[in-house]
Amino acid sequence: MTTLTSLAKVEAIALDRAQLIRTVRHVHVSPRPLIFVPLQLAGEACAPLAAMVGDDRDHERLLIAYEPRDRTERFRFAAGLGEVILGYVDGYAAGDPGEGVPYPDAPQVWVPNAGGMKFAELLGRSTRFRRTEGPHPVPASVPLLGRWVTYLAERAQHPLSSLFLSATQALTAHWATGQSATEDQNLATLLAWIAPPPGQTGAQAALLAENPARCPPAGPVTDPDFDRDVLEGLIKAIVAARQSGDAAARERAQALMARELHSVLKPTWDLMWQAVDLLRSLPPGDHVAERWKTDRFSFTGYVRYLQEGGVPQARRDAAVDAARRLARLENEAQQLAAHMAYDDPLVMAEYRMTGDAFAGPVVRAEPDRLDETGKRARLRPWITVETTDDVLAELGADLRSPARPAQQARVIEVERAGERTRVTIELQSGMGRKLVPEPGSVPGLGDVVCYTTFKAEFQPPPKFPDREDTPWTHGGPPPEYVPRDEEAAEEWE
């Protein structure tokens, strides 16, 4: 939270509905996302209970593990889920795009919340090592599902990626509600604040949405009352019917369970599509397509890796891989922050609050100024910007402007007079090759401009030693990862 977003929360209370804290959308929204609402059995690490999944809002698929504690049922559920998710993913991996070219589009999976993401990660962990032959054979879709959801869960950690999104996270990144961050984790109350039904305030709608009997929790854990009053009896009946061999009774109980789970999942399913629609209604930021392209490259790379028989992801990274990965994530976080600021004046306002950016009108301009101190004259226009923002940039600092992101600029003089600060800036590139600037390449008198001390360009990550040069302090070169038999046969009970 910052002062600006906190202020927006206060406004949300006063204005009875959530307020935008971004003026553009900073995530990619697929034209055909896959919605995945998983449920798990309470108290278990990762016992799938049911899932509502699909890429068409009018045709939800309901998958159920009728006996969630039974191993065979779990793998049957995983195989069914695998078919849906793999079918969706395969739709984006048709043909060979050619060397160095990504697929034209990539899959995008949405879960309701952070818990849903964690569930996907654990589901990936418990299925990706399984084998289709040997002592505990499973259908081919099980380990493949495991690798794909593990891949997606890993990508979700990358700040620049939009392949795998949590609805609450994507929404709270764009709207401030009149409730706390804890309560914002509840998809139903969050949407109640963002889009309250007619005649209700956000607070009233959220209060109603908080009642699990009205709005079943978005999972992955179900409402304890539902577990006690409905689910427990149904599962018992199914187990009993199977044990006594009463196929008709079993079928009846399963049909009942399917109906109950459908009624618990369908409200969240509808909220998920509402979340997608809301985010889609915001115009995308300029850098969103560029970031999605890195997702497409990543996706294309993983398809190829699997085609070439790549092994499942190891349970833990080796030292160099882990260090490289962390550096990359940090780098991406900085890049994302800069992208967002450049695409969105409301994000830039955060930096103007802290003095890392300033904006104001150009009050003096020498667009044709030449620097004649060297052998050849160089075009070095000076402009003076007057601002009421705090300016942290010091003499000689490099600056960039969202309007001309590639143009290098340097601080020549900072004069402070009361509330106003005048910053004189020398422009050093991006004006053409002649001694007069190309039209539009230098801000004119009276133009409102914004300058920052950071840039949105890609920064190369630091160098790390190769795998075989892992220093002894980090355990020396790690052995090549080969999946082991125990991993494939691990219990899942």
Place this chain on the structure above:
Amino acid sequence: MSSPGGAGTERRLAWLRGGELPQTHNARTIAALASNPGCARRALLDAAATRKQDIAEHAGYPVPFGMSPFALSRGVVFERQLKDDPGGLLLALLRETLNLDIAEVGFTDLNDVGGSPDLAVRHARTKAVLTGRPDQRGTLFDHPLLRFRVGGRHAYLEPDLIAFRHDDTFHVVEIKSFAVIDGQADPAKVAAAAIQSAVYVLAMRDLVGDTATVHHESVLICPRDFANTPLATTLDVRKQLGVLERQLSRIAGIDSVLAHVPADVSFSLDADEKGVPQRDPGDLLRDIKRVDANYSPECLASCELCYLCRDEASGSTSVLGKSVREELGGIESVPRALKLARGDDPLPVPEDLREAAAILRRAASLRRDALAAARAETW
């Protein structure tokens, strides 16, 4: 004036509770109390050992703090397989984790004292057994009934631990059913287990006095990966002990809380012989509100009165969370924060709010400009 925790205090607390039997504490409720030491309402409701869930419901703010039968049975199954054969799996785990050389252990369940439900009797038995001479090198005591001093008053702890005694050193052993996957568990659950362990360590130290030491390293036993195989880890709770002692010392002695509460305030539900509350809910609510609360969104995870206090706090920035409130310069009222931000408060800004007000005005003007710029797309 009666002495702290004396007969006068007891009488007032009993009056607050109405005719109800006192509720027992558990490590979770004490940990929750320690997380909001500034809340007089919670301190009083806990000190009087009231049924907070029933009170909240009758006052019109029921809170769904139920536990799933699946989670309960999973916990029971996991615990059973360890306790059914303490000399086997459990001992092997302890031997390995604490690096001890013990061939066998004794196992005593202190839960059952000739069927007596009396807490004082159970506590006395626990004390006698735990401070007696050790007759074996390793001994496990299940369900010791401990006492804990909170708010200047002793509360019994509903036990959920095993005390493991070895050469006059006790270790707290906690069995939890959340999984440790590839060496990692849910950090929130581990943190909760650690603070609970710290409550047990403090209570154990209080109990055994000088006759033995209670180690700051607890043993946490959880299922490993996706199976039911147990995995034991030591948990150093020194940091949690420090936090807990500091927080508990900040909880005002209950007498000073009582001094600010009008004598006629009561949380009684006036239940009839069938246990059905007869008290007017509005009357109960009024009495609850006569004791100050200190609401924050963290209460939603741990206090039965959270919805009541949240409703009462509406219009205050505290409902938005501590970090938001800090960003707003600590300003408590939502309308006031907005007025300061818009600069249209007719009252002069007090000295101590001047800086906060300037920052808010600046934020508001930047927000307005940015929204306007987005519409006009000037840059």
